[in-house]
Amino acid sequence: MIRLTRRNGDTIVVNLATMAYIEPTPDTLITLTTGERVHVKESIDEVVARVAEYQQRIAAYAFEKVA
Numbered sequence: 001m002i003r004l005t006r007r008n009g010d011t012i013v014v015n016l017a018t019m020a021y022i023e024p025t026p027d028t029l030i031t032l033t034t035g036e037r038v039h040v041k042e043s044i045d046e047v048v049a050r051v052a053e054y055q056q057r058i059a060a061y062a063f064e065k066v067a
Contacts, residue, residue: 002050004030004040012038016054022047 001013007027014030023029027039028047040047 002047002054004038004042004047004050007039007041012040014038016051019051 001015003011003013006012014032018032018034020031020033022044023031024044025039028042028044030038030040030047032038042050
């Protein structure tokens with residue numbers, strides 16, 4: 001899950017498994033698999049970077065458990 005900021009400044013946490021796609025509108029628009037749409041202040045590049053960082057943390061944790 002990643003933490004993002006709605007246009008009104010509220011913080012939300014999005015489950016990556018529910019993200020269908022991301023669009024660059026004046027604000028970044030995330031469409032979830034449920035059909036819900038969420039506008040966030042972060043750029044697409046920042047959202048992708050947060051997703052990658054989260055996945056790296058999960059992989060590192062799994063590697064520690066196996067090693």
